[in-house]
Amino acid sequence: MILYRLLIVVATLLVMEVAVTLFHRHVMHGFGWGWHASHHHSGKKPVWEKNDLYAVVFTGATILLFALGDKHAPLWWVAFGITLYGLLYGILHDVIIHRRLPFKWKPRNAYLQRLMTAHYLHHAVKTRENGVSFGFLYAPPPDKIRAQLRRNGPRR
Numbered sequence: 700m701i702l703y704r705l706l707i708v709v710a711t712l713l714v715m716e717v718a719v720t721l722f723h724r725h726v727m728h729g730f731g732w733g734w735h736a737s738h739h740h741s742g743k744k745p746v747w748e749k750n751d752l753y754a755v756v757f758t759g760a761t762i763l764l765f766a767l768g769d770k771h772a773p774l775w776w777v778a779f780g781i782t783l784y785g786l787l788y789g790i791l792h793d794v795i796i797h798r799r800l801p802f803k804w805k806p807r808n809a810y811l812q813r814l815m816t817a818h819y820l821h822h823a824v825k826t827r828e829n830g831v832s833f834g835f836l837y838a839p840p841p842d843k844i845r846a847q848l849r850r851n852g853p854r855r
């Protein structure tokens with residue numbers, strides 16, 4: 700039983716990464732740009748960004764899923780997997796990469812450094828279009844992202 704639950708959690712993490720990548724590329728850099736643009740502005744960021752509304756919506760949806768999962772056991776573990784993904788995302792993206800807490804830690808780990816480089820390259824593009832590297836827990840090699848940036852042409 701425990702193995703089955705673990706499997707659901709791991710599968711949920713994988714599906715979340717794909718879903719988040721697609722959502723970021725097509726919704727946040729699509730019709731949802733109005734909320735996400737604040738996250739691509741350069742310069743000092745305010746304590747709360749409009750982009751944080753995405754986190755509020757996703758947290759609400761996950762709470763609902765937990766409530767539903769109370770009656771349908773596998774769903775509860777899906778909700779647990781989504782929460783775990785959210786936590787990982789929050790720690791990596793908001794604390795380590797964007798330093799939103801007064802806490803400085805520069806990871807030496809090669810995987811984490813690659814994630815950070817990929818995300819900084821994502822932020823190099825300030826516009827809705829021509830973005831690169833939309834994923835999160837998986838990042839392509841930085842050289843590939845840089846080549847894609849060059850192909851996309853000069854930054855506006």
Ligand SMILES: [Zn+2]
Binds near residue numbers: 723728739830
């Ligand atoms: Zn973005």
Ligand SMILES: [Zn+2]
Binds near residue numbers: 738818822
């Ligand atoms: Zn970011």
